[in-house]
Amino acid sequence: xxxxxxxxxxxxxxxxxxxxxxxxxxxxxxxxxxxxxxxxxxxxxxxxxxxxxxxxxxxxxxxxxxxxxxxxxxxxxxxxxxxxxxxxxxxxxxxxxxxxxxxxxxxxxxxxxxxx
Amino acid sequence: xxxxxxxxxxxxxxxxxxxxxxxxxxxxxxxxxxxxxxxxxxxxxxxxxxxxxxxxxxxxxxxxxxxxxxxxxxxxxxxxxxxxxxxxxxxxxxxxxxxxxxxxxxxxxxxxxxx
Numbered sequence: 001x002x003x004x005x006x007x008x009x010x011x012x013x014x015x016x017x018x019x020x021x022x023x024x025x026x027x028x029x030x031x032x033x034x035x036x037x038x039x040x041x042x043x044x045x046x047x048x049x050x051x052x053x054x055x056x057x058x059x060x061x062x063x064x065x066x067x068x069x070x071x072x073x074x075x076x077x078x079x080x081x082x083x084x085x086x087x088x089x090x091x092x093x094x095x096x097x098x099x100x101x102x103x104x105x106x107x108x109x110x111x112x113x114x115x116x
Numbered sequence: 117x118x119x120x121x122x123x124x125x126x127x128x129x130x131x132x133x134x135x136x137x138x139x140x141x142x143x144x145x146x147x148x149x150x151x152x153x154x155x156x157x158x159x160x161x162x163x164x165x166x167x168x169x170x171x172x173x174x175x176x177x178x179x180x181x182x183x184x185x186x187x188x189x190x191x192x193x194x195x196x197x198x199x200x201x202x203x204x205x206x207x208x209x210x211x212x213x214x215x216x217x218x219x220x221x222x223x224x225x226x227x228x229x230x231x
Contacts, residue, residue, distance in 0.1 A: 047219050101147065104220060
């Protein structure tokens with residue numbers, strides 16, 4: 001079975017600090033992708049960053065980086081210089097093939113509060 | 117700004133009403149998705165369209181009826197819903213095929229309340 005686990009239901013951080021959101025996964029596949037999405041209270045699901053299982057380097061997108069440790073099956077999201085607007089729910093998801101379609105297995109999410 | 121647009125943003129409907137949710141994307145994607153999301157939970161996949169054909173139905177009740185008129189549009193027709201169907205409905209799109217790299221992009225969602 002394929003699973004994604006986010007062990008921190010809630011986190012808080014002070015503005016301008018760096019925060020790490022945890023994501024661990026389990027799969028028997030060798031080819032897979034891991035995604036992070038941000039969901040503010042408005043509801044929009046915003047794509048942040050992804051990492052492929054064969055990618056040699058950790059992904060980086062602006063203030064977001066993904067700390068990918070394949071042997072440990074972890075794909076933590078690192079947000080640097082956190083801002084008040086980073087307060088949101090964050091979901092980790094893993095992509096796998098279902099026939100000719102793509103499905104996502106989701107973690108339960110981490111609610112992040114950035115405090116002034 | 118998201119390239120997947122959903123209308124309406126908010127919808128309140130009675131249990132005997134018929135309404136529709138609409139979704140449009142202009143990224144050239146040939147796979148489109150409907151997800152349902154309850155508060156503080158991850159999204160749950162409802163339907164997948166691939167090349168305008170329904171390819172996945174996750175055992176969704178027939179009171180939800182999807183439609184894909186063309187490669188850019190996706191509708192979700194709603195009829196005789198129950199209060200427990202109240203949720204955020206997210207539309208998404210992606211490239212088709214077995215390549216896993218393609219990201220699934222979501223719209224802003226439609227908040228549905230059934231009274």
